[in-house]
Amino acid sequence: MSLAIVAEGLVKRYGNVTALDGLDLSVPEGTVLGLLGPNGAGKTTTVRILTTLVTPDAGRATVAGFDVVRDAQRLRSHIGASGQYAAVDDHLTGAENLEMVGRLYHLGTKRSKQRARELLERFDLTEAGDRPVQGYSGGMRRRLDLAGALVADPRVLFLDEPTTGLDPRARAGLWDVIAELVAGGTTLLLTTQYMEEADRLADRIAVVDHGRVIALGTADELKNQVGGDRIELAVTNPADLDTARRVLVPLAVGDLQIDAIALQVTVPVTHGAASLTDALAGLAAERVTVRDAGLRRPTLDDVFLTLTGHQATDTPKERSR
The missing domain is CATH 3.30.70.980 (YebC, transcriptional regulation domain)
Incomplete structure (x- = not known):
């Protein structure tokens, strides 16, 4: 099976803080890898490197066959990303937000409008599409942000804690949308602090702590390990x-x-x-x-307490990673 994402020995430092300390990853095409780790473990830094937003200090990585440093400009048209907070413009309508993303991808005005309407329908936002985003609920904003990550129909999708802050119903709805994307052949790298989210969506889970992968396997394998x-x-x-x-x-x-x-x-x-x-x-x-x-x-905290010696959310001093 071809690999959509490969990371070898990634290192990233911010002053005296080592965010990544030789991280290795591989994600086969059409599968989901969940990056599971406490705040400050290095998950977001990994996503930023793989999406060309940050340059590693050492190591190398490829996504969809493109080197994340050498081929960064070409790679960007093949990936989509959604961060921890919905990156949408409150003063624009839902449709206008998606059309803007399409134009940034150089899809042209006509295709951008068409793609916006397709995605509004897919994410059950058609009725809200012509309303300003400032009136959207948290779940609607997250769905719109995810729709924006799909405007260019990317081969590889990165979701950095996509359901943080959502209520259980909104979280479950977003899980259904993500599952549909994966069923359609999208390769997904998902960072999360929720074991149930990784359980539901990920084919494999990489447990990250202090910038390294300390365990890798299915959810059941990790639970059995602890x-x-x-x-x-x-x-x-x-x-x-x-x-x-x-x-x-x-x-x-x-x-x-x-x-x-x-x-x-x-x-x-x-x-x-x-x-x-x-x-x-x-x-x-x-x-x-x-x-x-x-x-x-076992719960998420059971896994982390056993593997790392601390709870999953006990590292606020490292959140700048």
Whole structure:
């Protein structure tokens, strides 16, 4: 399968901050790669380099067969991008925003108008197309921004946290639109902090932290890597926490998490219900009273806590990356 995106050893520094530290990526044509990482991990810098907005300090990358530095001007007509915030003009109508993008791509006035109407219909914005964007909802603005990224019918699409700030309904609607694009053969690189978003859209997920890819695989593979399931249980007496730790450590795949205030223990395991049964039997044998217990799949924070040692959103000092 041909590769639509290749990055080898990308390095980017901003003063004393290393945004990318030898990042490697490859995305086959017609697939979706999700870049999953905390704030400041290097996701946005990666997108900026691959879309020719930033030049790397070291390494190389190609997109749609074009070198992102040497062939930057030619590459731009083959890609589309949508950032974390909708890049639309509030004072123009939805149609005028898309027509402006078409003219920037040198499509000509007639084709720009035609393309604008096609995309307004595709994104269910026809009725709002002749209204100023300042009256649009957040979900409508995001859909219009994504439509703008598709004006030139790009072979490769970059979406940098496209659903940040949207309510669950608007997010789900945008996921449907993105899924349709991918089904039509578009290659997509998607950055996100939402595991459920990567679960829904990505063929593979690259976990990025401190400017490097630290894990790569499908959503299920990553979850299994940090323990396929989580036992969550709460004991009645604070004195039972040490006993619970001793009983549960042999069942754990990775470190236990203990909340001494809530009297709760979280245990990563690989054998699901069987592990829960063993845990409860072991605690009962030690006369530990369990007031609540359950089994769940890992969350985004579980993955990041295990792989990086911190929560997914605990790096505000690095957000300038």
